[in-house]
Amino acid sequence: MVRNRLFSLPNLGAVLATGVSALGSLALLPLRLPGMELAGIAPDWPLIWVVAWSVKRTPWQGLIAGVTLGILQDALVNPGVGWWPSHALGLGVAGFLTALLQKDRLIQEDFISVALIVFAMAAISETLMAVQWSILGHRPLGQIWLDHQRLTLASAILSSLWAPLVYMPLSRLWQSE
Template identity: 30%
Template sequence: MNRLARHGWCLATALVVPWLVLASPGPLKLAGVAPAWPVLWLLPWALVDGPLSGALAGAGLGLLLDGLHLGPITEIPALALLGWWWGRLGRQGPPIERSFNLGLLALLGTALLGASLILQGLLLGWSAAEAWLPAPALHTWLAQTLLTGLLAPLLCSLQLLLWRQQTSGGRG
């Protein structure tokens, strides 16, 4: 890991994600579905710290979150891939700063994460009667994607600003 991991409190913020998943604050839900908290944390981390750190942070966060539930479905591959992709975007070209860009990246990331989870469920051969009913899965996927895309401009902008100050030697 690069620059952000040197600041222990930045790395410790990853522990807030499982807490938010478990706490699931009611006012931040859409139709009973919470946003994709790992996406909202990983996006600014990867943009600031690069592809290797983003992939490792995504894999670590996936391990933490997979420990919260039983079953063979995992978030690790999707989060590691997203961390790597967003890290590459952060290293190439001008820095991503606009709220619209952050919202769009979070929306795409959440859609990919949800699609990964649904695809794993289908590949494992679970029938619709067991766990993956098409209507609830689609409802959860769409609501989580929309809500994460709407929250990302505010939450990710704040994290991006704070973490860029830390890595540039601002406060510290």
């Protein structure tokens, strides 16, 4: 009997593992172990997860995953008062652009390509955050962009170094779906 793929239900174990891994990336945010920081900045675990998820998905799936994880990250790290920049915009754009790369066709699956994609997406995501800070005007514009340079470089370097270690197990998990 041939199952119609359109109407088949996803593997419950894979769905559960995907949800747990996404929440795990959020749980790692406050973790600061020796050697995991550069200039006081830690890896952007949710960004690494969104890139790993989006590599073999459609752009809309990448966008939805990024926005969802960004909203959850905002709920964890933003204070409850006033207007604050959102991680949802940067992670959503990163997920969408990563999926647009169509990595299967353009880039061979290896450690280096995943690290380069995460580096670029970290720069884009942090730049979108700096633009939001600039629009809100909570701090002087010069200070925002000076901090942006340091933060973006440290985040991009650390996230791209950790990305292959996160991507490979998740990729194997999602191949079994």
